[in-house]
Amino acid sequence: MKSLLQSVAKTAIKTVSRNWKPYSHLIMYGDSVGWSLDWDMRELAGISRKLGIKLARPHWKHAAAPQSIFFASQFFLLENDWERFLPNRIGFSYFHGIPNSSDNEFDTIYDALKQHHEKLTRIQVSHTAMRDIVLTTGIDPSKVFLIPIGINLQFFSFRSIKMKRDARMKLNLPASAFVIGSFQKDGMGWGDGMEPKLIKGPDVFVEVAKRLKREIPELVVLLSGPARGYVKQKLEEAEISYRHVYLKSYPEIAGLYQALDLYVVSSRQEGGPKAILESMASGVPLVTTKVGQAMDLVKHGENAFMTAVEDVEALASCALQVYRSSQVDLKLMLESGRKTAEANSYESQIPLWAEFMKGFVE
Secondary structure, three states, rough: OOOHHHHHHHHHHHHHHOOOHHHHHHHEEOOOOOOHHHHHHHHHHHHHHHHOEEEOOOOHOOOOOEEEEEOOOOOHHOOOOHHHHOOOOOEEOOOOOOOOOOOOOHHHHHHHHHHHHOOEEEEOOHHHHHHHHHOOOOOOOEEEEEOOOOOOOOOOOOOOHHHHHHHHHHOOOOOOOOEEEOOOOOOEEEEEEEEOOOOHHHHHHHHHHHHHHOOOEEEEEEOOOOHHHHHHHHHOOOOOOEEEEOOOHHHHHHHHHOOEEEEEEEEOOOOOOHHHHHEEEEEEEOEEEEEHHHHHHOEEOEEEEEEEEEOOOHHHHHHHHHOOOOOOHHHEEEHHHHHHHHHHHHOOOHHHHHHOOOOOOO
C-alpha cells in the first residue's frame, strides 16, 4: 500500500509540475530537528525570495523536469543512495570536517566528494581553510563559494547595561556574578550527551572554567543547546555553578547573550561557529580558539580574543583579561565586533548568494 501511495504521489507531482522549466525551482533540505541547520535554511529561503528564486518543498524532487537541490550540510554524502537525487543539480554547505583527523565520517565525506565532484554543482564553504581543503578534491574552483555563516541582526541587539540587568533578572542569575556562556551541541547524539563530541572542545571548556574558578569567586556558566550532559556532569564535579536553559526556538538565544560577561568558544574544529558573530552582534566579549570562520573574522585584541586550539592557559588568560577590564576598556573592541557582525549579516550577504545561485537555479 505504501509503495502504491508513493507511486501515485510521484505521478501527481510530475503532472502538476509538467510546465516547470529545468532547474527553475530551489529545493532545500535542513536537518529536520529544529536546530541550527534548519534555521540556516530559513535564512537562505528568505535570501532566495529576495533574489526572485522560486522555492519548492522536498517532495518536489520528483518534478517532471530536474530542479536544484540544496543540502544544509555535507553529511548527505554519507548516504549510500544520495545519487538518487540526480539528475537534479546538487548544492550544499561544507562547513567542517578535516580529513585524516581521526573521524571516519569526515574521511568518507571527503572521499565521496573527491570521487563524485563532477556530479555536484555548488558548494558553500564558510571559511578559507575549508575552501582550501575542498579544492584538494580536484573540484572545479568555480563551483566553490566562500560565504560565512551569517547572522540575522534583527534577533541580536547591541547590549546596554539595562538589557544586561533585565536579562539577569529574567534568568534568575546573580547581578554580581561573572557569567560565561556556551550555547552549542557538544555531546554525541540527541539524548543527554554524556559522550563528548570532542571536536567541539567540551573538555577544553571545562578545564578553562576550572582555571577561572580559581580567580573568580562568583563564576557562573550559562549553557544552552541539546546534549550537554558531559559538560554539566564535569561542572558539577568541579563545583562550578551553572544554568542550562532550553530554548523553544533559535531567536530566543539572543536573550541569553544579553546576560553574559563573556562567551567562550573552545572547539577543535568548526564551520562557524555561529557564536562568533552572535557574540559580536550582542556586544559580548568573545574568546575563541583559532577555528572555522573565527580565523577569517577575528582580529585578536581588536574585535575579540583568539588562541591556539586546546590552549587552556591562553583561553583562561584572555578570559581573565576580560574579567579584570572595565566596560570602558572593552568599548572599542565591542564596537569593532558589532561592525564585523554587520558586515556579515544575511542582508549583507545577498550579493554573495546571488553569485552562488547563477548557473545553479535558472
